[in-house]
Amino acid sequence: MATWQDFERQAPDLAPLVRARFEAEKHHVLATLRKDGSPRVSGTEVEFVGDDLWIGSMYGSVKARDLQRDARFALHAHPGDETMAGGDSKVAGRAVEITDEAELAAFAADLPEAPPTPFHAFRLDLDQVVHTAVEGDQLLVHNWRPGRPVETIRLH
Helix, strand or coil: CCHHHHHHHHCCHHHHHHHHHHHCCEEEEEEEECCCCEEEEEEEEEEECCCCCEEECCCCHHHHHHHHHHCCEEEEECCCCCCEEEEEEEEEEEEEECCCCHHHHHHHHHCCCCCCEEEEEEEEEEEEEEEEEEECCEEEEECCCCCCCCCCEEEE
16 A cells, blocks of 8 residues: 555656646545445545545545445546546545544644534545546556556557
């Protein structure tokens, strides 16, 4: 697993593209696992706070309960319009819930708008980042995993 900062250090050309996709729109799609193992998708917002990528949640929400039970997630950035301007980004890994009151207060203080309390906050540890873009007549798929160089696949 890697933090967002680890990803930035290991993939300095890819990280700004992915961050731009997540910052371009407010709402994104989070996939979690239900108790029976089937997928659940939920709308969510993300925040870049400190060195990390975060999601918050209303207290007791089903997505928070899913992540508390099984931390695995996949998060798809809002793809924008049909032009795919800026590409398409996805991250996957494990969500780490922050329960320490001082850490939660520090997290909330760094947000543009204070969340309603109580709330859940999850730091997203990454084990894969994928960014897909159209360049001319090619589809480029950039794939990163911790400790490995970015792999780029070109499809015509």
